[in-house]
Amino acid sequence: MTPMARASLREVRLTLAGAAVIVFGLAIWVCAVYPSFRSSFADFELPAGYEAFLGEAESLVSPEGFLSAEFFAWIPALWAGVAIAIGTGAIGGEESDGTLEILLAQPISRTRVLLEKSLALSAGLVLAIATAVPAFAIGLPLGDLDIALWRVTVALGLAALASLVFLTLAMWLSTLLATRRQAALVSSGALIAAYFVNTLGAAVPSIDTWRPLSPFYWSDASVVLTGGFSWWRLAVLVATPLALWALTRWAFRRREIGSGVSVLRLPYTAMRSAGR
């Protein structure tokens, strides 16, 4: 691991460790309550609108429906929130703290700074999410949930990719907009919109056409948990962070460090000189 990557992870270690511990505990807890949930709601019929939240799962009391509704319906949004927090901090946070100036005054290109930080934060985020795998390895047999661990792992992987979409979105906005605060606000707004478009779109036909705009639509765990898999969904979740990273690189190379000016407001000459 490079010193830059170590430094980036060091700054977010508490955030990632906290998220990992919470998710580890929640995964085991959700699995552990499943038997009592199943017996309590065996004859319970969900309202038609709510059934849409189960996605491909047919029943709330089935293991797939239960995990989709009680874990995968909202934990990925939590990870996306963590991704936004660390994504806006990577460049925008260092810029507002003033440490980016001493970093970029060293003989290192902005692309390398961005690449090493992005890879380090992506790896850290994926590792934090991956702590749910051993939790489910303990929890699935504990709660008598009859789902293969590898299916849960694939669902977690898709959720991790969705969180990388928000990580790269936050990094792009923090290099594009004037301040970290603006980037955090817009990223958080995008997260809330993406979450509600996906969840409400499942029940409200007029919103349904907008669901493909949400990363959570493509990472829908119920598809994998019920035995399906779409390479197309995987491709979208891999391509989107890569495209956002390319946009981040474009904006960061043109950014006027410490000037508090959005890249969008730079005159053409400054943008051109950065591209030389």
Next chain:
Amino acid sequence: MREGAQRAGRTGAPAIRIIDLTKDYGATRAVDGLRLQVDPGEIMGFLGPNGAGKSTTIRILLDLIRPTAGTAEVLGHDCQADGVTARELAGYLPGDLRLYESWTGAEIVRFVASLRRSPVPVSEVAELVARLDLDLSRRSGEYSKGNRQKLGLLLALAHRPEVLILDEPTSGLDPIRQRTVWELLRERAQDGAAVLLSSHVMSEVETVCDRVAILRRGRLLRTGTIQELLGMTPARLSITFEGARPELENVEGVSALTTNGQSLNLAFVGDPNDLIRRLAASRVASITVRPPRLDDVVLQLYEQENLA
């Protein structure tokens, strides 16, 4: 002479070359057609009031911001097109140094050193730590302003750069460490390094710098050696006579003449022989001469610019 100066000698490239540099922030022109050159082995003072364009110029040299027009080079390397090489050759101390507060000084030094292409000599770090009297085991967030400044100087100097770009290098330091920093800068210059030193402390610039560039409102008002600049500014004389005062109004170089009883106050610049002859014709009881100082020069230039 060190490799940097030898290399600059071979290539013929100045340590810093700024050609027609302009930087606009919207409708505000922060730097306006600046032309400046700093040669290897030279310490150049970079003077001007707040908003003169000093920091903007320095930030362009480090490719933190981009010029609207013109170019800036470090040892022949364009600071934008070949910025990584330019920064490899430079050491930088910002005016408002911010550090990773939870890291110790040693961790910060190791991290910054790891970003350089060539290794930073441990002996150099040890020598600077000793001379600056710096404790690297403490977290930088616990450092006083002076200790943060020492750490910033260490980061700028430790890799023995061929070009030093320093913004207020002695800010927050006690007088003893200020002298240490001045000694360090002179030693580096003797070894062939070029220093661009931005400062508001005129006595420091007068003590350390070989040449001075004075900016205002983004434009270069004047460059010259300290002696050249002092030579164009009048000395202040207060003379008390016993008996009649001589007539000095028509003496070449005399200005701002005021009288107070038997005393005269005047400003003088130029060849003093005519003035001395006139004074010798009278009986002088006392004479006080205050030689010109750099702040007089700077203030005079600002006044001239205001009039213009």
